[in-house]
Amino acid sequence: MAKNTQYLCQQCGAVSPKWTGKCEACSAWNSIVEEQISIRPSHAKLARTANRIEFSSLADKKTEQIKERMLSGISEFDRVTGGGIVPGSVLLIGGDPGIGKSTLLLQLACRLSQNERQTVYISGEESADQVRIRGQRLGVVNTDIGLATSTNASEISETIRRTPQLELIIIDSIQTMYLPALDSSPGTVSQVRASAQELIYAAKENNTALIFVGHVTKDGAIAGPRVLEHMVDSVLHFEGDRSHHFRILRGIKNRFGATDEIGVFEMTSNGLNQISNPSELFLTERKNEVAGTAVFAAIEGSRPLLVEIEALVAHSSLATPRRNVVGWENSRLSMLTAVLETRCGMQLSGRDIFLNVAGGMKIQEPAADLAVAAALISSVTNRPLPNSSVFFGEIALSAQIRQVSQPEQRLKEAKKLGFQKAFLPKPIKSNDSNSGLVLSYSENLSDFIDILDGIS
Ligand code: TYD
Ligand code: MG
Secondary structure, three states: OOOEEEEEEEEOOEEOOOOOOEEOOOEEEEOEEEEEEEEOOOHHHHHHHOOOOOOOOOOOOOHHHHHHHOOOOOHHHHHHHOEEEHHHHHHHHEOOOOOOOOHHHHHHHHHHOOOOOOOEEEEEEOHHHHHHHHHHHHHHOOOOEEEEEOOOOHHHHHHHHOOOOOEEEEEEEEEHHOOOOOOEEEEEOOHHHHHHHHHHHHHHHHHEEEEEEEEEEOOOOEEEHHHHHHOEEEEEEEOOOOOEEEEEEEEEEOOOOOOEEEEEEEEOEEEEEEOOOOOHHHOOOOOOOOOEEEEEEEOOOEEEEEEEEEEEEEEEEOOOOEEEEOOOHHHHHHHHHHHHHHHHHOOOOEEEEEEHHEEEEEEOOHHHHHHHHHHHHHHHHOOOOOOEEEEEEEEEEEEEEEOOOOOHHHHHHHHHHOEEEEEEEEEOOOHHHHHHHEEEEOHHHHHHHHHHHHHH
């Protein structure tokens, strides 16, 4: 058995020949750890003699696999995975501690086993009893899933090889797994990477699907090597604000479906409930019209979603006024305030700006620009925006309001939730006319401000 010493960055997985205080690849401080790598041929490697590889046609088995996808019946989860879990695929679910990953996966395992799928749940963090207590709380104790507590990746992979009828294995979490052949301790980059590789080999041989739970670092990236994300077929993030009860499952990477899909859940005392109409949830607290709030008609993945944006522009006593943003990009706000000042003559310097996306939702779409601008303008002028209106449109540096994708779907969702008016970019060819809403088009931000002035 050969032995090696490596210096591995625990943040990014980069290998360096000697110890340094700062990782040259990712600039993290004090993240380099010496690790002993013992190389022992794994089962898969032993089996790998120099045979000629066989080719198969692209046309082979093409639809069978898609038909076989494992549907859980939790439609929010099934949609994020692109229509169920593909047999033999590997999924990685990351998220903050306590956000509900174990709860979600236990519920998923139970639903799948009710659908006659052979499912096991292996916990490296909790004892089988603890998982059972959780199961009682979730009301799923009568389902027939296999529970085990193990942190030994070699044993688990051997179990996978000897149990070909297994269809899904949940590993909670990959950071607790270790390969006895390696000297480094569990949770280090080499252990995480080698354990994942060992488990993936075994699962692919057997066409068993694997779900790994992954811990996240302070900045929200999945802890351990980036390479873990490359090794798996799909990466999902389970996120949410601890002070709010709802959680969002977001697709980051998916080899078998679209990314950017989200699934919305609510954490209750009996586990996670799916929310099939999230717009209602994000807007429930909206009652009186207040200056500084605007409703943005967003598209998350394939689904429209209405979210409320709140802005407060206040006099600042600081030399450098505050720009506090929750749920949106800080740099995008700076760009927007610069456009409002330079192109539209709005006085924002010397003022604190606070921006919040209600309900702890995070928005990434540039289409939110117009809604944010509307909230800012409303706060500055201290006049509420027109009743029952939604906003969407991307704002260019020239203050021009640009087209965004899927306007019809956004308008349809707004109509469904009882909104009456929409502010949007001027369409290239008018085809939104039958949306049932009063549409107000603006070509640039100054026009938009004039329109708002004219209304109130
Ligand atoms: P958990 O699934 O253990 O989180 P993770 O695996 O991501 O660390 O969830 C733990 C939190 O969820 C904990 O704070 C309690 C809460 N919870 C409920 O509110 N209701 C429930 O039915 C369960 C099982 C947990
Ligand atoms: Mg957990």
